[in-house]
Amino acid sequence: MTQVSGAIDRAAVSVRAVSKAYGGVPAVDGISFELAPGSFVALVGPSGCGKSSLLEIMAGIRGADRGEVVVGGRRVDRPIRSVGVMFQEDTTLPWRTVYRNVAFPLEASRRDRHEIAAKVEAALRMVDLWEHRTMHPAALSGGMRQRVSLARVLATDPSVLLLDEPFGALDEQLRLRLGLEVQRICREQGRTAVLITHSIQEAVLLADRVLVLSGRPATVVQDLEVPLPDHRSADQLGDPRVAQVVAKVWASLAY
Amino acid sequence: MSSLVRGAATYLAAPIVVLVLWQAISMMVASPSVPTSTDAVEGMVDALGNPRFRSSVLSTLRLLGLSFLLAAVIGILAGALAGGSSLARRVLGPVLHLVNATPKIVFFPVFILALGLGDSAKLSFAVFHGVFIAAIVMMEATEGLNPRYRKVISAYRLRPVQATRLIVLPALLPYVVTALRLCLAFTFIGLILAELLTGTGGIGGEILRLMRLAEVERITGIVLLVMVIAVVPVMLLRAVEVRIRSRYAPNP
Amino acid sequence: MLLVAAVAALEVGCRVGLIDPQIVVPPTQMVRGAWEIVGRGEGWRTVILPSATAILVATCFSVLIGTCCALALSRSRMIRSACEPYIVVLPAIPVFALYPVFIAVLGQGVVSLVLTGVLLGVVPMLTQVLAGLDSLPAYLDKLARVYEVRGLSRLTRLTLPGMAPALLTGLRLSSAYSAIGVIAAELILSPRGLGHAIHSAYESFDLTRMYGAILLVLALIGSMYVGIAMVQRRVLAPGHMEVRA
Ligand SMILES: Nc1ncnc2c1ncn2[C@@H]1O[C@H](COP(=O)(O)OP(=O)(O)OP(=O)(O)O)[C@@H](O)[C@H]1O
Ligand SMILES: [Mg+2]
Numbered sequence: 001m002t003q004v005s006g007a008i009d010r011a012a013v014s015v016r017a018v019s020k021a022y023g024g025v026p027a028v029d030g031i032s033f034e035l036a037p038g039s040f041v042a043l044v045g046p047s048g049c050g051k052s053s054l055l056e057i058m059a060g061i062r063g064a065d066r067g068e069v070v071v072g073g074r075r076v077d078r079p080i081r082s083v084g085v086m087f088q089e090d091t092t093l094p095w096r097t098v099y100r101n102v103a104f105p106l107e108a109s110r111r112d113r114h115e116i117a118a119k120v121e122a123a124l125r126m127v128d129l130w131e132h133r134t135m136h137p138a139a140l141s142g143g144m145r146q147r148v149s150l151a152r153v154l155a156t157d158p159s160v161l162l163l164d165e166p167f168g169a170l171d172e173q174l175r176l177r178l179g180l181e182v183q184r185i186c187r188e189q190g191r192t193a194v195l196i197t198h199s200i201q202e203a204v205l206l207a208d209r210v211l212v213l214s215g216r217p218a219t220v221v222q223d224l225e226v227p228l229p230d231h232r233s234a235d236q237l238g239d240p241r242v243a244q245v246v247a248k249v250w251a252s253l254a255y
Numbered sequence: 256m257s258s259l260v261r262g263a264a265t266y267l268a269a270p271i272v273v274l275v276l277w278q279a280i281s282m283m284v285a286s287p288s289v290p291t292s293t294d295a296v297e298g299m300v301d302a303l304g305n306p307r308f309r310s311s312v313l314s315t316l317r318l319l320g321l322s323f324l325l326a327a328v329i330g331i332l333a334g335a336l337a338g339g340s341s342l343a344r345r346v347l348g349p350v351l352h353l354v355n356a357t358p359k360i361v362f363f364p365v366f367i368l369a370l371g372l373g374d375s376a377k378l379s380f381a382v383f384h385g386v387f388i389a390a391i392v393m394m395e396a397t398e399g400l401n402p403r404y405r406k407v408i409s410a411y412r413l414r415p416v417q418a419t420r421l422i423v424l425p426a427l428l429p430y431v432v433t434a435l436r437l438c439l440a441f442t443f444i445g446l447i448l449a450e451l452l453t454g455t456g457g458i459g460g461e462i463l464r465l466m467r468l469a470e471v472e473r474i475t476g477i478v479l480l481v482m483v484i485a486v487v488p489v490m491l492l493r494a495v496e497v498r499i500r501s502r503y504a505p506n507p
Numbered sequence: 508m509l510l511v512a513a514v515a516a517l518e519v520g521c522r523v524g525l526i527d528p529q530i531v532v533p534p535t536q537m538v539r540g541a542w543e544i545v546g547r548g549e550g551w552r553t554v555i556l557p558s559a560t561a562i563l564v565a566t567c568f569s570v571l572i573g574t575c576c577a578l579a580l581s582r583s584r585m586i587r588s589a590c591e592p593y594i595v596v597l598p599a600i601p602v603f604a605l606y607p608v609f610i611a612v613l614g615q616g617v618v619s620l621v622l623t624g625v626l627l628g629v630v631p632m633l634t635q636v637l638a639g640l641d642s643l644p645a646y647l648d649k650l651a652r653v654y655e656v657r658g659l660s661r662l663t664r665l666t667l668p669g670m671a672p673a674l675l676t677g678l679r680l681s682s683a684y685s686a687i688g689v690i691a692a693e694l695i696l697s698p699r700g701l702g703h704a705i706h707s708a709y710e711s712f713d714l715t716r717m718y719g720a721i722l723l724v725l726a727l728i729g730s731m732y733v734g735i736a737m738v739q740r741r742v743l744a745p746g747h748m749e750v751r752a
Contacts, residue, residue, distance in 0.1 A: 061652040078655070085653050091646040094747045095668045105654045108664065138746020268589040288612055349509060358687040358728055360694065361721045364709040368530045440599030447601040451695050459604070466607035466696075474611050481604045489599040490592060 011070075012037040012192040013058065013160055018067035020053050021217075027053045029217035030067070037159075038190045040183055042203035044249060045213030051196045052088075054218060055164050058194070059085045071160055081109070084158030088165040092137040092145050092152075099124070099133040102151045123155035126185055143167075143174045150182060161186060161193040168198065175199070176234060179206050183232055200253075204245045205236060212252045222252035290475045298476025308461055312480075315446065315457040318374060322381035323442045329382070330389025331434050335427065337390065338397025351394065355387040359445070363452050377449040377457070384445025389438035396430030397423075429499045436492040443485050532714045540719020541726075544704065554720070558689060558700040559727070561617055565624025565685035570678055572625065573632025578662075581640045594634065602626045606692045615696065623692040628685030632677040639673025640666070672743055679735040686728045701727070 011034040020028040027050035035041055045051050056062035058069050060079040069076040071083055092101050102123055106116040124130040127147040137145050146167055153161060163182065167175040179195075183206045186193045197203050203210050204226055212222035227241050236242055274292045281291040290298070302308045337347040363380055370376040404426055408418045450459020458481055465474040514534050520526040521533035532540075544550035580587050602623060609619035647665045651657070656664055667674065693702025701724050708717035 059653060061649070079653050087646065087649060089646055091650055093647075093650075093665075093668070095671060095744045097744075104650075104664070108654045108656045108660065136744040136746060138744065265585075265589045266592060269593050290612070346509075353510070356683075356732075357725060358683070358690065360687060360691045361705065361724045363694070364705060364717060364721075365530065367709070368714075440596075443599070444601045444603070447604050448691065451603060451607070462604060462607050463695075466611055469611050471608075471611045475608055478604050478608050482600060485599050485601055486596050489596045493592070493595055 011035060012039070012072065013194070014070040015054075015058065016067050016070065018054065018057055018064045018069060019217075020050070020057060020062070020065050026217035028057070028064075029219050031213075031218060031220055032067075033211060033220060033223070035160075035192055035194065037192055038187075039209060040186055040193045040195070040207050041209045041211060042195045042197055042207035043211050043213060044197060044200055044203050044253070045218055046215045046253070047198065049213050049216045050218035051213060052164055055085070055162050055194065055196060059083055059162050061085075081156065082159045083162060084153035084156050084160070085162045086149055086153050086164065086166045088168050090137075090142070090145050090149070090169070092148050094137050097134050097136055098129055098140070098148050101137065101148050102155050105152060105156050119155045119157065120151075123151040126154055127151045127181070143170050143178060146170065146178065150178075154185070159191060161191055163193060163195045165196050165198065172199075176202060176205070180232055180234065182206075187230055200246050200249045201237065201242070204242050204249065205232060205234075210245065210249060212249055222249065224248055288471055290472050294472045295475040295479050298472035298474070299480050300476070302461075302473055302477050302480070308477075311457055311461045314374075315450065315459070316484075318378055318381065318457065319443055319446055322378050322446060323385065323439055325378075326382045326385035326442050327389055327435055327438045330386040330438055331393050331431060333386075334390035334393025334434070335397050338394040338400075344394065344398060348394065351387055351391050355391055359384050360448055363449060366449075367453065372453050372455055374456070377446060377453065380449045381442045381446035384448070385438045385440075385442030388441050389434040392430055392434040392437060393427070396427055396434075400426055429496065429503055432492060432496040432499055436489055436496060439492065440485070440489050447481060447485075529714075532718050536715050537718035537722050540715035540717070541722045542719070543716065544719055544723060553699050554701055554704045555723070557617075558693065558702065561620045561624060561689045561700070562682070562686045562727075564617075565621045565628055565689055566678075566682040568621065568625045569628030569632050569681045569685050573629045573677065573681065574636050574674070576629070577633050577636035577640065578666075581637065594637070597630045597633070602688060603691050603695065606695055610696060615698070620689050620692050620697065620700075624685040624688035627688035628681040631680035631684055635673045635677030635680065636670065639670030639677075642673070643669045672739070672747060675735065675739040675743070679732055679739065682731050682735065683728055686724075686731065690724055 013035040015031055015033050017030050017032050018028055019026065019030050031054060043051055043054070053062065057064045058071075058076065060069075060076040060083070063077070071080060074080065076083070093104065096104065099120060102120045103116050106119060111119075121130065124133055127150050129144065129147055129151060132140065132144065137148065140148070146169075150166065161182075166182070167178045170178070179197075179202055182193070182195075185191070195203070195206060208226050208228070208230075210222075210224045210226060211220055212224070213219065214221045224245055226245050228236060228239070277292045281289045281294075303312075333347075334351075337343040337351070359380075362383070366376045366380045366383070370379060400423070404422050407413075408422055413421065446457075447459050450457040451463060452459075454460055454463045458477060462474055462477055462481075465477065517526070517531070518533045518535060521528060521531060521536075544554050580590060605626065606619060606623045609622050613619050613622075643666065647669055651661050651665055689700070690702040693700040694706050695702075697703045701720050704720040705717055705724070708714070708720060
């Protein structure tokens with residue numbers, strides 16, 4: 001291994017000059033950034049700028065026109081197991097119980113039954129839904145359903161989580177609470193996370209780094225560290241350091 | 256122009272493929288008892304050359320016209336009235352749905368018993384077969400009439416006659432066409448069934464006669480004709496329906 | 508409720524003489540006629556079992572063929588749009604008219620009966636499955652891509668369970684239509700079965716037997732329909748809604 005690739009391997013995720021156009025109109029334009037292992041990074045940017053496109057490229061479910069994404073030293077050209085994705089909309093399967101929803105990706109990759117049982121239980125306990133495992137999604141609230149989706153991602157034990165406005169459809173209180181929960185889980189288990197959000201406050205409160213994207217085509221216009229301790233809570237909303245970073249994000253969005 | 260050609264091509268593709276497949280399969284089987292599609296067309300032309308058969312076709316079409324008229328008028332009026340009044344809806348609704356869901360064909364012997372083997376049994380069975388679906392479509396349409404229209408009617412203080420002419424009828428028009436289409440289809444199926452079951456007169460009677468004579472080509476040709484008679488007007492009504500619906504931008 | 512009242516009125520009407528007993532017999536007599544068929548081994552062998560087997564076989568084929576055709580159609584936008592106008596008018600086709608052709612070509616027998624039943628039963632299955640496929644939420648596609656669920660696995664894990672309500676509704680309609688096809692064909696020409704029983708009883712003016720057989724047909728189709736509806740309610744997850752075609 002060369003020196004260079006050794007350095008790159010230290011990053012959990014490297015996005016290198018990724019571009020993507022739809023019908024000749026660019027949506028993502030030469031984006032590059034690296035994520036340190038265990039970091040929690042928020043992506044904010046105007047609606048329709050190409051955030052979801054970028055995330056889907058990182059997840060390997062959409063191809064880039066140019067550039068590449070490297071996860072754990074491997075170039076992403078198809079979905080890889082160490083990356084978990086959570087979508088904005090409710091993607092629980094209505095005909096499966098909570099338990100079987102979480103087991104879905106494990107069954108799909110033909111894991112051993114005992115392994116599936118252990119992982120599903122662990123994931124459901126993490127999101128506090130173990131008691132509800134026999135219920136169907138229709139009987140759950142919107143927030144619980146998103147927690148099922150989160151458990152489904154966690155059950156595959158990904159080292160990188162890609163979260164596309166995961167709680168965007170929920171009310172603000174719930175969104176913040178669930179966000180803090182995800183942040184805590186990622187922190188405790190040393191998982192790397194990318195969170196797309198349209199709430200700047202949420203981004204600052206949860207992430208240790210905020211990447212601000214420009215309008216379409218998306219480029220990185222600002223890369224901000226959040227100087228808060230690892231343990232986050234809603235109390236920090238009043239913290240002057242949060243207000244400072246929020247103001248900076250606003251300033252760069254106007255730019 | 257080219258879009259017209261493309262439209263025609265997509266319309267004709269399916270029947271052409273079916274005919275070609277039929278021809279290919281029957282030629283592969285190459286048995287005299289399995290007619291090819293050209294045999295069937297020849298049989299149809301042949302049959303139509305026969306004045307006796309032509310008069311059978313005419314008698315079926317006459318009965319179809321009459322029974323369709325009766326079924327459509329009765330069904331649409333009854334359905335619209337039933338949908339318009341909540342009492343009638345509660346009484347008639349379940350009856351209509353129940354009868355609509357029963358296989359009407361088993362009641363045909365009752366029609367013969369009551370009316371004999373003649374045209375009146377066939378006619379009334381065809382009406383019976385087609386009337387319920389029209390009534391149900393109209394009942395549901397009237398019932399589901401956008402409540403906004405009620406507001407419009409009361410806001411402008413329209414008298415019942417005005418309201419019917421200006422609001423209700425235009426709002427129901429697309430459903431009337433749907434009701435007509437389904438009614439025509441079901442009435443014709445009922446009529447053919449009745450003819451097949453009595454075995455006297457009409458296209459159905461002709462089919463039964465040829466079946467006994469095992470005249471495969473003729474009979475296939477005639478059945479092909481029946482399919483054309485059944486499908487073409489229904490497709491035309493469907494086209495009208497699509498046009499009307501697209502003009503009446505979908506109700507949000 | 509209304510049904511009970513109607514049946515009672517019919518009974519009274521017949522008994523009092525308002526209704527000609529040469530046309531309609533009282534419901535109690537119909538039940539007796541039905542019992543005379545059901546209560547005898549010979550009735551089962553020559554009337555009920557032939558019809559029931561033909562209906563069962565026709566339903567199975569309808570469901571299989573309808574589902575496969577719909578899945579195949581939905582794979583190509585071009586083929587789908589070429590078939591669309593014809594799929595809409597399929598229910599308008601008087602399939603019964605084909606039965607004489609089948610007899611002329613294939614002879615009188617179970618094959619012709621089943622074929623008629625299948626041609627009728629396949630239509631609702633096809634339309635239901637197409638509607639079910641159309642109503643599948645778009646996120647299933649995303650899930651399939653993320654977790655690389657493809658081919659048969661995708662069919663059995665996502666597509667088919669996703670449209671389970673449509674499949675069951677299709678089965679329910681399909682069995683009813685197959686039954687109508689088989690019975691109608693038997694009425695036209697057949698040496699056995701419920702349809703034949705109605706036909707022969709009518710020809711010999713045995714009204715008790717005729718109405719008995721009619722009652723049996725209605726009971727058979729009705730119980731299949733209600734039975735499948737109950738299964739549907741039982742096996743479908745709450746909130747896994749039925750789509751309307
Ligand atoms: N499959 C596609 N084909 C064509 N254009 C697309 C496609 N997917 C996305 N786009 C376009 O690319 C741009 C970026 O889309 P994307 O979904 O990535 O935006 P986004 O930043 O996630 O927006 P939002 O914040 O609203 O979710 C949009 O203008 C969208 O119209
Ligand atoms: Mg998005």
